Amino acid sequence: MTRSVWLKADDAVGDWEARKRRITAGLEAGVDWVLVDEGDVERVRELGQVNVAAFSNGDVHVMDAENEGSDADAVVVGKGGEGDGTVDLPSDFSGSADLSTLRANGDATQGGYVRILNESYEAFAEAVAEEAEYTIVIGEDWAIIPLENLIARIGEETDLVAGVTTAEEARTAFETLELGADAVLLDTDDPDEIRQTVEVRDEAGRERLALTTAEVTTIEQTGSADRVCIDTANLMDHDEGMLVGSMARGLFFVHAETAESPYVASRPFRVNAGAVHAYVRTPGGETKYLSELQSGDEVQVVDTDGNTREAIVGRVKIEKRPMFRVQAELTRENGETDRIETLLQNAETIKVATNEGRKAVTDLEAGDELLLYYEDTARHFGEAVEESIIEK
Structure with missing residues (x-):
């Protein structure tokens, strides 16, 4: 409503x-x-x-x-x-x-x-x-x-x-x-x-998402790709970020750049979200490709408890950067195992939420539990649909 x-x-x-x-x-x-x-x-x-x-x-x-x-x-x-x-x-x-x-x-x-x-x-x-x-x-x-x-x-x-x-x-x-x-x-x-x-x-009017965890099975360097930074016109809090991923059914929680770093000042309006092909969750339960985002679009900001709000995209930066492939597995309600993954920039300023707290993607190891949003459904033009799609 x-x-x-x-x-x-x-x-x-x-x-x-x-x-x-x-x-x-x-x-x-x-x-x-x-x-x-x-x-x-x-x-x-x-x-x-x-x-x-x-x-x-x-x-x-x-x-x-x-x-x-x-x-x-x-x-x-x-x-x-x-x-x-x-x-x-x-x-x-x-x-x-x-x-x-x-x-x-x-x-x-x-x-x-x-x-x-x-x-x-x-x-x-x-x-x-x-x-x-x-x-x-x-x-x-x-x-x-x-x-x-x-x-x-x-x-x-x-x-x-x-x-x-x-x-x-x-x-x-x-x-x-x-x-x-x-x-x-x-x-x-x-x-x-x-x-x-x-x-x-x-x-x-905002969604409350039931977030879950998946266990990291693989973290590996993949070479360079076109990476997307989402700079919003809204400031984000320390426990907030966005849900992004290569597979729409499993979106990883990526923190906003609110933490100070020895190498760069904090950017609390920014989420370094991954490669151009990846999805980002938007208000209303839809998704967009990162490559589609432009100034004036709305994206969904989520905190580690699953509370959501809307943010306006002010700028999208696409640059070639070295990347990591992050793969994780979780158990579905029917007992079967599912594998999901995404590409994230190889940089210590990119943080994800784990069972041990906030962690740089460069420090991730097999066995870490990553926070994510999972829904066992396919997507067509950003809309959830009832059909079988294989993503790998």
Whole structure:
């Protein structure tokens, strides 16, 4: 599931200068949506590129080819009506003005805004969800149970957006019932809280990999080859690196160059990843050949516990360098032995993760246990496929 962060910036926040400060902090942090009043849509677009949702007074406006950029990407019904309690909620939801507006504009990208004041409003939110692409629910003295109820009852017909005021509330919303809300609507002026909420969003969508080990059986010099250094636009920590290998089913953990060396300064943005033919794991469980990488691509950074995040490729350096062939074996779940291997540069600055800790590839010996990610599946154009492929 792809999570998103909405930032509330309507007139309840204050005057335009106060709203502008909040929106600017959101843009700098990387929020996905900004929710404003209709009159602020053009102002938001002047500040930067972001999806803009606008509270509607009943007249639905959406972007179209003739009026591009002047109107909202989505309109939200419910402010100043039954949704926020301004108008009493009718006992017969079919007679609701807010629902009537949503139904009358079925072709528009739209959302419904509902404050959960009691159980009747939970039921109202469910009715809104049947009509709206986005269903925004705001808890009064928010508790877990109403959100659990809504996550359990509302299906995939809508994106459920939970109102929050802190990053920790956002984390709870994303984790509730192990499914979580699709998005959060954050209401805060604190730039740090906005940034931390975006970080929570990113964490919620990341893979956690089950890493294993394989025993080194052969380490030998092979001569020179075209070697790839991946220089990212992100700094990596001491326990982070990338998963690379000659065979897609078994990718070796290669550390980022975070360690100081007598010969060269640390390069915490770099992974010396191997030869041009090798694979590197990318976000979403796919792979790319190292030779295909270019500036602006995304690669997956992983730590020794299997936690992952994304990094942007800033530069790819391909140079001829002397190489080692590293071969290792592991036992599959069915008891059979599998052999995997890769080529790594013959240099003491290239480190791999072993059962004894971080180790230079030049110091590797038969019997060392290397950390890797193994999946017994074939790959076709980077995608896992169910077919038999022999790699050797």
